[in-house]
Amino acid sequence: MKKAPLYSRSRQRAGAPMPTTDTAAAARPSTATPSPTTSEPAAPAPLAQRPSRWGAFVARHRMLVASCAAVALLLAGGVAGRALIAPPIQLTQKDIDAAVRHSLEKEPLPSAYAKAHAAVRPSVVRVVGLDDENEEPPKPGDDPRQHTRSTGTGVVIVDNGTILTNLHVVVGSKRIKVTFADGHESDASMVGAQPENDLAVLRAKSIPDDLVAATMRGTGDLMPGDxxxxxxxxxxxxxxxxxxxxxxxxxxxxxxxxxxxxxxxxxxxxxxxxxxxxxxxxxxxxxxxxxxxxxxxxxxxxxxxxxxxxxxxxxxxxxxxxxx
CATH class of the missing domain: 2.40.10.10 (Trypsin-like serine proteases)
Structure with a gap:
């Protein structure tokens, strides 16, 4: 039975000495047919590497993996941002009291007395009862003795110029003069009286454009000490x-x-x-x-x-x- 011809895997370098006749003969069977070509057969291709399970999963679920990566990046950004932002300061009652004191020291609030005064002052009028129609009322700053009989006070209770005062301020007067909060002066007449309560109702003949009537409230809830x-x-x-x-x-x-x-x-x-x-x-x-x-x-x-x-x-x- 004939043997398959054998070929050397190594390539002969150019210029190398040729083997002797004896050696070549020994290496080559006498009955073998010479190779039709002197080129060496190509080396076998290397085996392809098998893909990993993770790579296969990524390949099959590209959209899912991309979405998960985006969510992870967002969460990481939020955590990093929160770490950079300082936590809010917890205010104590002591802090709040100190802030209020500082604000009041900088801009003090008006007192309750000042607020009450401001609410009624536009409705308060000066009332002067005169014994002579041609007599002029005493001016502020005059001798106080001139005011003990003729000067009193009134308060506007209806914005048409209706004024309440004491009856003893105007009774017997031939002329009544009132001065409003804005300086407007007018003659007035008595349109009502309640002697048992020493009250008189006046009506001014002319009034300011922006006359304001006072707010009134009952006395049912008043208590000593108010x-x-x-x-x-x-x-x-x-x-x-x-x-x-x-x-x-x-x-x-x-x-x-x-x-x-x-x-x-x-x-x-x-x-x-x-x-x-x-x-x-x-x-x-x-x-x-x-x-x-x-x-x-x-x-x-x-x-x-x-x-x-x-x-x-x-x-x-x-x-x-x-x-x-």
């Missing part, structure tokens, strides 16, 4: 504001040569001649009474800490307004 202010023209000086508290309710008082007044509000805000007819005001800026008298056993007739006001319910009845 803070109040009184606004008026004591001795013609004003408008002047004084502060105090409600001292008592349902008091009675008889003025010299006057009727006995009942159901009065007693207060200790300073009041003097010229305050008569002015408003008694609570801290919410509402009128609860009309200042009508002060108690002084001496002859001076000045304030010693006891003042009286007619409740606004009585005053409203004098005008014909419904009770509160």
């Amino acid at each position: 803070e109040v202010i009184a606004i008026g023209f004591p001795f013609g000086i004003g408008p002047s504001t004084s502060a105090g508290v409600i001292s008592g309710l349902k008091r009675s008082f008889r003025a010299p040569e006057g009727e006995r007044l009942t159901n009065l509000i007693q207060f200790d805000a300073a009041a003097n001649p010229g305050n008569s007819g002015g408003p008694l005001i609570t801290m919410d800026g509402a009128v609860v009474g009309i200042v009508t008298a002060i108690l002084n056993p001496g002859e001076q007739g000045t304030f010693i800490g006891i003042g009286f006001a007619v409740p606004i319910e009585n005053a409203a009845a004098a005008v014909g307004l419904p009770p509160f």
Whole structure:
């Protein structure tokens, strides 16, 4: 049986010495047919590498993998951003109190008395009763003795120029002069009276364009100790504001040569001649009474800490307004 011819895998280098005849003969069988070509057969191709399981998964699910990667990047960005942002400071009550104190020191708030004054001041008027139609009212700053009889205070309760004051301020006067908060002056006439409460209702003949009526409230919830202010023209000086508290309710008082007044509000805000007819005001800026008298056993007739006001319910009845 013939053997398959064998070929060397190594290529002979050019210029190498040819083998001797004997050696060539020994290496080549005598019966073998010479190779038709002298070129060496090509080396077998290397085996292809098998793809990994992860690579196969990625290849099959490209969109899913891309989406997961995008979500992971977003989450990582959020975590990094949160790490860069400082956590909010937890404020304590002490911090809040300190901030409020600092704000108040920088811009102090107006007092409750100032707010009450501002609410009613546009409605307060100076009232002067004159004995002669040609007489001129005393000017502010004149001798205080000129004001003890003729000067009082009033408060606008209807924006058509209706004013409440004390009857004793204007009774017997031949001319009544009122001066509004903006300086506007006008003659006025008495259109109503309630002697049992020492009240008079005036109507101004001309009024400012922006006249404001005061807010009124009932006295049913007043209690001793409640803070109040009184606004008026004591001795013609004003408008002047004084502060105090409600001292008592349902008091009675008889003025010299006057009727006995009942159901009065007693207060200790300073009041003097010229305050008569002015408003008694609570801290919410509402009128609860009309200042009508002060108690002084001496002859001076000045304030010693006891003042009286007619409740606004009585005053409203004098005008014909419904009770509160």
